[in-house]
Amino acid sequence: MERPIQLNQNNLEALGSHIPVPNYNRNSATADIVHIGVGGFHRSHLAYYLHLLKNDGETSSLCGIGLREADAKLHDIFKEQDHLYALMVKHPDGKITPEIIGSIVDFKMGTSDPEPVISQMAHANTKIVSLTITEGGYNFNPTTGAFNFENPDIQHELRHPSDPITVYGFLCAALKRRRDASLPAFTIMSCDNIEHNGDMARKMLLAFAEVQNPELAQWIAEEVRFPNSMVDRITPVTTPSDIEILAQNFDVRDAWPVTCEPFIQWVVEDKFSNGRPALEKVGVQFVADVGPYEKMKLRLLNAGHSVLGLLGALHGYPTINACVEDHVFAKYIRAFLDQEVTPVLGPIAGIDLEEYKTSLLERFANPNIKDSVSRICSESAAKLPKFLIPTIHENLAIGGNIKLATLVIAAWCYYSDKQKDQSGAPLEILDAMKGKLHDAAKETPNNTLAFIEQESLFGTLAKNERFTTTYKNMLAKLYTTEGVKKVMEEIS
Structure with missing residues (x-):
């Protein structure tokens, strides 16, 4: 044959x-x-x-x-x-x-x-x-x-x-x-x-x-x-x-x-x-109730993917495993999982969260998968309101840490505005809301909050003083000569 x-x-x-x-x-x-x-x-x-x-x-x-x-x-x-x-x-x-x-x-x-x-x-x-x-x-x-x-x-x-x-x-x-x-x-x-x-x-x-x-x-x-x-x-x-x-x-x-x-x-x-x-x-x-398992996976794995994807896209990494092979990115994602997500997760029967988070990093780092950053960033307008933004709202409610997730939102604004990474290479952006995101993000120099004033995505974040102060600070860092990786090192 x-x-x-x-x-x-x-x-x-x-x-x-x-x-x-x-x-x-x-x-x-x-x-x-x-x-x-x-x-x-x-x-x-x-x-x-x-x-x-x-x-x-x-x-x-x-x-x-x-x-x-x-x-x-x-x-x-x-x-x-x-x-x-x-x-x-x-x-x-x-x-x-x-x-x-x-x-x-x-x-x-x-x-x-x-x-x-x-x-x-x-x-x-x-x-x-x-x-x-x-x-x-x-x-x-x-x-x-x-x-x-x-x-x-x-x-x-x-x-x-x-x-x-x-x-x-x-x-x-x-x-x-x-x-x-x-x-x-x-x-x-x-x-x-x-x-x-x-x-x-x-x-x-x-x-x-x-x-x-x-x-x-x-x-x-x-x-x-x-x-x-x-x-x-x-x-x-x-x-x-x-x-x-x-x-x-x-x-x-x-x-x-x-x-x-x-x-x-x-x-x-x-x-x-x-x-x-x-x-x-x-x-x-x-x-009987899948809720705790859903929340764990969406807030840790799916949000973790988006964190690596958007920050990695700005830095110029092509794949998720390339991001995690960088110790700055690996440290950042673990800090996000530990400091911002874990505090808003309730008890999950039969799950050791420390082991689960460690396994996530191992999965992200799998060099044989080579999951593209562009795939992970695709349709972020549909993903982030479910995976990442609720964690910010919940941490604001309890006085928890928000800076790591807020940098991701600022990076999303920069990504949508410039549509290039920080070395000037064009980004492949696949999103049904690409045009609307770009129009809002390009107003940032005139109105710092323009991007997050899209209530269909961000809810009331633009009206929260603690969040907007943190967001403006992150934007200022990204829109100056500092690269995203340097900002990550400073705050993680």
Whole structure:
């Protein structure tokens, strides 16, 4: 057989001679979990957990759903590869351990014709609809937390319930069909970095449904469960070199493999509408209240990433591991975790916070992951109001330290204003609010508080004297000849 071997169902036996492949029969698999948002993270996390469970003899399988035109590329690749893909685990010592994952057995697009997606979700076999839709996909106002009914796609769905575009339109169309057929509701399970993600999904879906179909909204409120969950696995964007390494070193031709770190964690509230797979068999932790675990991860890992990303971007570092290899950055991030985040975290059952923080630094430093700073900084306008800014508000309330996080906000202003690092090299800025952030930041020389007066992002920080005094001081340092690294050394 010609090498490298094309990844597909027919070639699994040949591939299995040198790389782990599924030990289960995929031909007869029927999806009972439908997942919206099949990105790299989903494929390194939920799909991987389900693959482990299937290898253990369980039968649950996944059907992926694409609701954006950008999902068409993966849909086409999956069609060619029988929905198989390689997961490449990158270890700190440089070792790469690939495995073929087979838990996804179908992938449907809902962009041109919504019916196949609605039918899949409404099918009696579907027990869970899971979501990885990022902060923006929840369609809420970050200041008020209210559902955004001004979205043109939402307006369309309110007028045309049978022609959905967004996740809310599809969920309501499918749930209505199930209700009308006297089928039990499916669980809606969020697998993303929104704090209280299940509660948020419930709040937003009910807000939409109450306007579109009040009777359906009442049924959803009574029948659908929305477990909160905390998910964790660093999953960088796949690069051309990853594809080449897989082909040259492991004889596998995969058009879109996924790379990730060895660490994986999933904590889920055990409340489901219509049963669930026995994921506890493969290490998933089911709890009554996921809140403390969510807050720990969002405030330590996700915020820690943003701290390193924005400060590292200004200094000119390309990757997160390059930041942590610098003792100034390593000292700074540990100080931020210890001095500003830990004091606002409550007790977390079964977690040693000191060990967790130490493991975070080891994960950030993994030289084999090379998570790009530009990826970590992408969509900061959606991330920082959830990951970092609440820590500042809580420390202001208790008289805690704020200077380390405040420097990050000042760095974000400089980053948005100059759009260059401090050596003059252009920065790749990927943010839906890029233009608005730039317009606000460039006013800084005339109005020092212009950037933080965006209440949708910062709330009332611009009215807090202690914060504004600290912020102005940090801005003055960054906008003079002092480099960001020197400022970090001074305050950490």
